[in-house]
Amino acid sequence: MFTNRYFPATRMRRMRRDDFSRRLMRENVLTCNDLIYPVFVLEGQGREQAVTSMPGVVRQSLDKLLYTAEEALQLGIPMLSLFPVIETGKDNSGEEAFNPDGLVPTVVRELKTRFPELGIMTDLALDPYTVHGQDGILDDSGYVLNDETTEILVQQGLCHAAAGVDVLGPSDMMDGRIGAIRSALEDEGFIHTKILAYSAKYASAFYGPFRDAVGSAANLGKADKYTYQMDPANLDEALYEVAMDLEEGADMVMIKPGMPYLDVIRRVKDHFKVPTYAYQVSGEYAMLKAAFQNGWLDEEKCMLESLLAFKRAGADGILTYFAMDVARLLKR
Numbered sequence: 001m002f003t004n005r006y007f008p009a010t011r012m013r014r015m016r017r018d019d020f021s022r023r024l025m026r027e028n029v030l031t032c033n034d035l036i037y038p039v040f041v042l043e044g045q046g047r048e049q050a051v052t053s054m055p056g057v058v059r060q061s062l063d064k065l066l067y068t069a070e071e072a073l074q075l076g077i078p079m080l081s082l083f084p085v086i087e088t089g090k091d092n093s094g095e096e097a098f099n100p101d102g103l104v105p106t107v108v109r110e111l112k113t114r115f116p117e118l119g120i121m122t123d124l125a126l127d128p129y130t131v132h133g134q135d136g137i138l139d140d141s142g143y144v145l146n147d148e149t150t151e152i153l154v155q156q157g158l159c160h161a162a163a164g165v166d167v168l169g170p171s172d173m174m175d176g177r178i179g180a181i182r183s184a185l186e187d188e189g190f191i192h193t194k195i196l197a198y199s200a201k202y203a204s205a206f207y208g209p210f211r212d213a214v215g216s217a218a219n220l221g222k223a224d225k226y227t228y229q230m231d232p233a234n235l236d237e238a239l240y241e242v243a244m245d246l247e248e249g250a251d252m253v254m255i256k257p258g259m260p261y262l263d264v265i266r267r268v269k270d271h272f273k274v275p276t277y278a279y280q281v282s283g284e285y286a287m288l289k290a291a292f293q294n295g296w297l298d299e300e301k302c303m304l305e306s307l308l309a310f311k312r313a314g315a316d317g318i319l320t321y322f323a324m325d326v327a328r329l330l331k332r
């Protein structure tokens with residue numbers, strides 16, 4: 001009989017044989033507490049639109065979103081992340097971003113009034129508000145201006161904080177914006193407003209369906225975001241970004257996209273040991289969903305496995321368009 005240092009004394013399959021021992025040795029678990037649900041909000045009333053490139057995902061006006069929020073709360077999902085579809089008021093400077101009567105502050109006020117226990121996060125970036133679809137304001141050459149954009153992001157952050165948002169999610173990748181937003185929040189007395197920094201946000205092609213969903217794809221055209229989002233080739237740079245965002249006052253950090261960047265999550269979690277989140281982005285959702293629809297992959301199993309992988313990589317939570325489906329599944 002074959003033997004080595006371990007075998008046959010050790011047979012790994014012994015522990016895998018029975019359901020009880022598999023459960024006992026399970027190292028990671030996915031619960032509804034790990035989920036953040038990104039939602040697309042429309043202006044107006046009584047409106048709901050399907051997002052073609054994200055089957056099962058809709059854009060909803062506030063009245064319809066209230067039902068979604070109520071179900072999310074009942075399912076035990078801790079937080080929603082709001083993404084506005086801005087149809088009127090886009091310009092070159094993105095000033096609609098800090099209109100106190102704009103779509104996002106209005107939706108935040110209503111959600112926090114109706115469902116105070118449900119966490120609400122908003123995205124800080126100018127891309128839904130600019131005619132060119134970039135996350136900031138441009139100089140004559142088309143370069144996204146850092147410090148000028150940061151000033152607007154600060155206004156946007158204060159405007160959302162005043163509306164009662166729980167968590168600000170700067171997704172713009174301007175340098176120094178976390179510090180600028182944090183000190184403005186402190187100055188204005190918003191000491192409880194949390195910041196979940198999109199610290200390591202890569203210039204990824206997996207954001208395509210999201211840009212369809214918020215309607216920035218057409219505005220952006222063939223332009224890219226390479227001068228501010230990170231190069232997918234880089235890993236050490238992500239640690240540098242996270243270090244700075246923490247120093248500037250971030251409470252939580254995010255790695256984005258998700259599945260192709262699990263190595264980044266692990267490195268960040270091991271190094272900083274702070275609350276670390278992953279964004280399973282629109283393109284990841286779209287590719288899985290397409291395979292489910294074709295019957296090529298098992299929907300429930302692959303959904304759960306893809307999210308469990310984030311827990312194994314060290315993430316404390318995941319922004320995912322599967323949040324509601326997964327929470328319903330976990331409840332069964």
Ligand code: PBG
Binds near residue numbers: 172209282
């Ligand atoms: C915009 C923003 C993007 C996403 C979240 N916030 C797109 C981008 O940077 O172009 C992508 C989310 C997704 O793909 O699901 N600041």
